[in-house]
Amino acid sequence: GRLSDEGFGRQCTWRSLSIFRELRDWHVGNGHDLQDLSEVHVERFLEHRSKHWSIDSGDRSALRRLLAALRQEGLIPTALPIERTEYEQIVDVFAAYLTNERGLAASTVESHKLLSRRFLQEVCPAG
Structure with missing residues (x-):
């Protein structure tokens, strides 16, 4: 509904x-x-x-x-602030660049974010 x-x-x-x-x-x-x-x-x-x-x-x-x-609806508690990992912070900065400087569509930025996360985890598995 x-x-x-x-x-x-x-x-x-x-x-x-x-x-x-x-x-x-x-x-x-x-x-x-x-x-x-x-x-x-x-x-x-x-x-x-x-x-x-x-x-x-x-x-x-x-x-x-x-x-x-x-x-x-009160079925789960209010969100706690999420501490961003270094990976997430890097991906956030990259996403902002793609959006603001390159003017890419949101769906394209999301695809690049996913690939960037995977790349960072492969290259720097320990963080």
Whole structure:
């Protein structure tokens, strides 16, 4: 209901519900309670998922909407500030450059961010 109410089409709604189910199954399968769901878990899930399947450009934003809706309903606690790793800080600066200096589309920037994270983890596995 909520996704349709916000103007999302059937395909987008189906995709969002599918990724929500995958996140829930992964989260519970790793021994966590649903009430503990947070951005940290979402990032770990997306990292895990990217090793097996491609990440759709809308997956991250769909999961952010899920967390916001769960918080609004009082089902999960308010977000704690996330401390950015060195990898994430480097990728953030690179993404800002791609957006502001190169004028790339958001979907292209997201693709480059994913590749940059993988590159940094390969080149500097210890951080």
